[in-house]
Amino acid sequence: MRRAYVASLLTGLLTSSVATAEAPPQDPFLWLEEVQGEKALEWVRAQNARTLAVLEKDPRFETFHAQALELLTSTDRIPSPGFRAGGVDNFWQDRGNPRGIWRHTSLDGYTRAQTPWETVLDVDALAKAEKANWIWKGSNCLPPADQRCLVSLSNGGKDAVELREFDAAAKHFVEGGFRVPEGKLSASWLDSDTLLVGRDWGGDTLTESGYPFVLKRWTRGTPLTEAQEAFRGERTDVSASPFLLRNADGALQAVLVNRAVTFFESEYYLLGDAAPVRLPFPRKSSLQAFVDGQVVFTIEEDWGRFKQGALLAYPLAALKADPAKAKPTLLFQPGARQAIESVAATRGQVLVSLYEDVKGALDVYTPGKNRWSRKRLALPKNASVAITATSSSHDRFFVKSQGFLAPTSLWLADAKAGTVKKVKSLPARFDASKLQVDQSWAKSKDGTRIPYFLVRPKARKLDGTLPTLVYGYGGFQVSKPPVYLPEEGKLWMERGGAYVVANIRGGGEFGPRWHQAALREHRQRAFDDFAAVMEDLVRRKVSSPRHLGIYGRSNGGVLTSVAMTQRPDLFNAAVIESPLIDMMRYHLLPAGASWVGEFGNPEVPGDAAFISKYSAYQNLREGVRYPAPYITTNTKDDRVHPGHARKFAARLEAMGLPYLYYENTDGGHSNDSDPMLNARRWALHHVYLSRQLMD
Numbered sequence: 282m283r284r285a286y287v288a289s290l291l292t293g294l295l296t297s298s299v300a301t302a303e304a305p306p307q308d309p310f311l312w313l314e315e316v317q318g319e320k321a322l323e324w325v326r327a328q329n330a331r332t333l334a335v336l337e338k339d340p341r342f343e344t345f346h347a348q349a350l351e352l353l354t355s356t357d358r359i360p361s362p363g364f365r366a367g368g369v370d371n372f373w374q375d376r377g378n379p380r381g382i383w384r385h386t387s388l389d390g391y392t393r394a395q396t397p398w399e400t401v402l403d404v405d406a407l408a409k410a411e412k413a414n415w416i417w418k419g420s421n422c423l424p425p426a427d428q429r430c431l432v433s434l435s436n437g438g439k440d441a442v443e444l445r446e447f448d449a450a451a452k453h454f455v456e457g458g459f460r461v462p463e464g465k466l467s468a469s470w471l472d473s474d475t476l477l478v479g480r481d482w483g484g485d486t487l488t489e490s491g492y493p494f495v496l497k498r499w500t501r502g503t504p505l506t507e508a509q510e511a512f513r514g515e516r517t518d519v520s521a522s523p524f525l526l527r528n529a530d531g532a533l534q535a536v537l538v539n540r541a542v543t544f545f546e547s548e549y550y551l552l553g554d555a556a557p558v559r560l561p562f563p564r565k566s567s568l569q570a571f572v573d574g575q576v577v578f579t580i581e582e583d584w585g586r587f588k589q590g591a592l593l594a595y596p597l598a599a600l601k602a603d604p605a606k607a608k609p610t611l612l613f614q615p616g617a618r619q620a621i622e623s624v625a626a627t628r629g630q631v632l633v634s635l636y637e638d639v640k641g642a643l644d645v646y647t648p649g650k651n652r653w654s655r656k657r658l659a660l661p662k663n664a665s666v667a668i669t670a671t672s673s674s675h676d677r678f679f680v681k682s683q684g685f686l687a688p689t690s691l692w693l694a695d696a697k698a699g700t701v702k703k704v705k706s707l708p709a710r711f712d713a714s715k716l717q718v719d720q721s722w723a724k725s726k727d728g729t730r731i732p733y734f735l736v737r738p739k740a741r742k743l744d745g746t747l748p749t750l751v752y753g754y755g756g757f758q759v760s761k762p763p764v765y766l767p768e769e770g771k772l773w774m775e776r777g778g779a780y781v782v783a784n785i786r787g788g789g790e791f792g793p794r795w796h797q798a799a800l801r802e803h804r805q806r807a808f809d810d811f812a813a814v815m816e817d818l819v820r821r822k823v824s825s826p827r828h829l830g831i832y833g834r835s836n837g838g839v840l841t842s843v844a845m846t847q848r849p850d851l852f853n854a855a856v857i858e859s860p861l862i863d864m865m866r867y868h869l870l871p872a873g874a875s876w877v878g879e880f881g882n883p884e885v886p887g888d889a890a891f892i893s894k895y896s897a898y899q900n901l902r903e904g905v906r907y908p909a910p911y912i913t914t915n916t917k918d919d920r921v922h923p924g925h926a927r928k929f930a931a932r933l934e935a936m937g938l939p940y941l942y943y944e945n946t947d948g949g950h951s952n953d954s955d956p957m958l959n960a961r962r963w964a965l966h967h968v969y970l971s972r973q974l975m976d
Contacts, residue, residue: 308866308928309935310927310928310931310932313924313927313928313931314870314922314924314927314928316916316922316923316924317916321927322916324927325916325927325944328930328942328943328944329942329943329944331941331942332911332941332942332943332965335941336941336943336965336968336969337965337968339968339971339972341967341968341971342964342968345772345963345964345967345968346960346961346964348771348772348964349768349771349772349959349960349961349963349964350376350956350957350960352710352767352768352771352960353956353959353960353963354374354375354376354956354960355375356375357707357708358707359681359689359691359705359706359707360373360391360396360705361669362391362669362670362679363670364670364671364672364674365385365422365427366385366422366426366427366428366449366450367387367388367427368385368386368387368388368390368391369385369386369387369388369390369391369670370383370384370385370401371384371385371386371391371398372384372417372419373398374955374956375956376956376957378403378404378405379405379955379956379957380404380405380408380416380417380955381404381405381417382400382401382402382403382404382405383400383401383402383403383404383417383420384398384399384400384401385398385399385401385449386398386399388677391704392693392704400452401449401452402432402447402452404416404417404434407434413436414436414437414947415434415435415436416434416435416436416438416949416954417433417434417435417954418433418434418435418442419432419433420432420433420447420449421433421468421469421470422449423470423472423473424527424531424673424674425530425531425674427449428448428449428450429446429447429448429449429455429473430446430447430448430449431444431445431446431447431459431468431470431476432444432445432446432447432454435949435954436463436917437917437947437948437949437954438915438917438947438948438949438950438951438954438955439917439918439919439949440465440919440920440949440950441463441464441465441919442463442464442465442466443460443461443462443463444459444460444461444466444468445458445459445460446458446459446460458501459476459499459501461478461480461505464480464481465480465481465491465492465493465919466478466479466480466481466493467479467480467493467522467523469523469525470525471498471525471533471536472533473501474500474501474502475498475499475500475501476498476499477496477497477498477499477511477523477525477536478496478497478498478499478505478508479493479494479495479496479497479520479521479522479523480493481493482495482497482508485516487516488514488515488516488517488518488519488520488874488875489516489517489874490519490520490872490873490874490875491871491872491874491875492518492519492520492521492872492875493520493521494514494515494516494518494520494521494540495510495512495513495514495521496510496511496512496513496521496522496523496538497509497510497511498511511552512538512540512550512552512557514540515542518540518541518542519541519542519543519544519874519875519878520541520875521538521539521540521541522538522539522541523536523537523538523539524536524537524538524539524549524568525537526571526576526597527571527673528574528673529628529629529673529674530674531673531674534571534574534597535551535552535597535601536551536552537549537550537551537552537560537568537576538550538552538557539568542564543877543878544876544877544878544879545565545581545878545879546564546565546878547562547564547565547566547567548562548564549562549566549568551600551601551604558604559604560600560604561600561604561605561607562578562595563580563582563584564582565580565581565582565589565793566578566579566580566581566582566584567579567581569592569624569626570624570625570626570631571597571626572626572627572628572629572630572648572673573629573648574596574597574598575594575595575596575597575610575648576594576595576596576597576600577592577593577612577624577626577631578592578593578595579591579592579593579621579624580593581758581793581796581797582793587609587611587614588614589792589793589794590614590615590619590620590621590792590793590794591611591612591613591614591615592611592612592613592614592621592624592633593609593610593611593612594609594610594612594648594653595607595608595609595610610652610653612631612633612646612653613633613644613646613655615635615792617791618637618638618791619635619636619637619791619792620635620636620760620789620790620791620792620795621633621634621635621792622634622635622636622641622667622760622762622789623667623668625668625671625678626671626673627671627672627673627675627676627677627678627696628672628673628674628676628697629647629648629676629696629697630645630646630647630676630696630697631645631646631647631648631653632644632645632646632671632678632696633645633646634666634667634668634680636760636790636791638720638732639720639732639734639760639761639762639763639784639790640662640663640664640665640762640763641660641664641665641666641667641682641762641763642657642660642662642666643657643658643660643668643680644656644657644658645657645658645699656699658680658694658699658701659701660680660682660692660701661682661684661687661690663684663763664682664683664684664687664763665682665683665684665762665763665764666680666681666682667680667681667682668680669681669691676695676696676697676698677693677696678693678694678696679691679692679693679694680692680694680701683763683764683765684718684763684764684765685716685718685734685736685764685765685766685780686713686716686717686718686736686765687765688706688707688708688709688710688765689706689707689765690703690705690706690707691703691704691705691706692704707765710765710767710770710771711767711770711771711774711775712775713770715738715739715740716736716737716738716739716774717736717737717738717739718734718735718736718763719734719735719737720732720733720734720735721733721735721817721821723810723813723814723816723817724813724817725786725806725809725810725813726806726809726812726813727806727809729786729798729806729810731783731784731785731786731810731813731814732784732790733781733782733783733784733814733817734763734781734782734784735779735780735781735818735823736774736779736780736781737749737779737780737823738774738777738779741777743821743822743823744822745819745822745823745824745825745828746824746825746828747777747778747779747823747824747828748777748778748779748824748828748970748974748975749778749779749780749781749818749823749824749828749829749830749974750769750773750778750779750780750781750830750831750832750854750970750974751781751783751811751814751815751818751829751830751831751832751852752780752781752782752783752831752832752833752837753782753783753785753811753814753831753832753833753837753840753841754785754787754788754833754835754836754837754840755783755785755786755787755788755799755807755810755811755836755837755840756787756788756796756799756807756836756837756839756840756879757787757796757836757879758788758789758793758795758796759788759789759836760784760788760789760790761782761783761784761788761790762790763782766780768963768967772963772964772967773967773970776971776975777975778970778974778975779823779824781814781818783810783811783814785799785807785810785811785814785840786798786799786806786807786810787799787800787804787806787807800878800879801878801879801880801881801888801891802881802888802891804880804881804891804892804895805891805894805895807840808840808843808844808847808895811831811840811844812844812847812848812851815829815831815848815851815852816851819851826850826851826852826853827853827974828853828974828975829851829852829853829854829974830852830853830854830855830856830970830973830974831844831852831854831855831856832855832856832858832966833856833857833858833860834857834858834859834860835858835859835860835861835920835921835950836861836879837858837860838857838858838859838860838861838862838921838925838926839860839861839862839864839880839897841855841856841857841860841910842855842857842860842862842897842898842910842929843895843896843897843900845857845897845907845908845910846895846897846900846901846902846907847900849905849906849907849908852908853908853973853974854908854909854910854911854969854970854973854974855908855910855911856910856911856913856966856969856970857910857911857912857913857926857929858912858913858914858952858966859913859914859915859918859921859926859950859952860912860914860921860925860926860929861873861921861925862896862897862898862925862926862928862929863896863898863899863924863925863928863929864880864883864892864895864896864897864898865883865889865892865893865896865898865899866883867880867883867925868882868883868884870922870924870925871919871920871922872919872920873922880892897929898925898928898929898932901932901933901936901938903936907933907938907939908973909938909939909940909941909973910933910940910941911940911941911942911943911965911966911969912926912929912930912940912941912943913926913942913943913944913945913962913965913966914926914927914944914945915944915945915946915947915949915950915952916944916945916946916947917946917947917948917949918949918950919949919950920949920950921950923944926942926944927942927944930942941969943965945958945962
């Protein structure tokens, strides 16, 4: 649904560069926005040396690092599956293969205890042979054979990728095949000899956010520069991206284009031989799946007789015949305590993963003559449930379940039969026998009840001394349900710490309304919700400000940095990772302009008024006692600009305030491209937290 689209934007489409717009003259740290500037990198090296001298010299670091490395490289992890070429794919990383191996097996082989894997592409070997810093970013294969693939390779984990055609049967790149130079791009197979490509075509072909708004058809054997234009949006849009509709046998039925006018508003067009045809979807809607001739979508606004959050379907034939006369059918309307998390399709069914009071379930919808029938699958309760892999060629699919204390399990389900069977289980990564999970509700400033999960030691007396880490996100309709967290379990909770997930507004836990309640001028509600959860933990004597810490990354960096400036009295530690912080300039830094729909536009006086009230970079004040934060980012983060973290640390330094700063030079925004670097990352986090909250 919309979260999938948000994720695709956040994982795609913009190069890392310094903003070109003029900065306010009062900002003395603009030079830190020069990602590869020598002065900026010299500052980074000095900051890293200072921080590592503190955290890596702590006697706990080596233990934490060894434990994290074992968790991230252990060979008994569940290999995440993906259906392809009649079998199952997996991308695997371990100590011997930190860059990873793309491998394949049969479905029967995958379900065995010892899986007979066949290597398709060794990325470590490729990087060595080409003397390149290649990081795997996935593949896109042409159905129904799924043997001709477009492989995405990133330099050091950036979102920008190079695209190459790969023959998965022969296990080599295609000589003279499709190849697109590095950039933030999209490419989809129209047929074996034609791609639909979005990229920087030169001239005025990128939006103000840096995303492509021009899509072109590229035919095999012709230069990329001769690709023919198929769709053009506007420079003021966020992006233009294709949504291909194929039947169960892989045959292309239609090509739709999502013209993202803003981050949360789209226009959909049908491509054909004539000019693109605008389709009658509401502006706030998300295309989800195509099954049995039906285009399945969700709406994020009320639309006629349908309420926001609903799951609907249009017959493709009706859209093609006369869009104005096409009539949608309702599949599901979530209740007040429900939310659709994701939607997918098998050969003949639609799968709906949903939350009820932030606990997961999965329903299967089957099209009928006049209505859709629904069946709920028998999966674990009080856990999160996520669709992991589907195929349009059959009705089997993989789904995983997990809870805070329940290790991840992988299930093979049959959508048509309505059956599920557990096929893989992650061994316990920490001792959960002494822990318990509670769901509580805090009252926010405006009276809204905010749910949160608390994982804590059973026997520990609640006297206000329990070291407690509070995690929050609160944006982009991203939900935070119960998940199994090996790193937190082993490095934090097993050592006596408590862990909290705050389901604040801005997320998707209760559907679009929960998200929209904290948009733009209402952003303060998310900050108030986060503070209310901490206040409730103190009121209940779970913890106290001396032993409370907070953690957030990306959009969660807005949350944690604002919490630091607005409520420094509530906590003693803040891990601020890969953050947005300078909200008065975020739209000028890659890829900030695309998020104006979420935060507002600082160039609009009315928007600037409410943004300036909370933007943490501008709201640090002399004479205030702030908790000493740990601020961390990545040089190759071309999704959230490292300048945010750098400048915040520099301002703290100029004010003589305590902080620690560390910048990884590789890995990108996701921090998961290399398990070795990731293990060090988790170890540094928890040394800092232990020093602040446990010592």
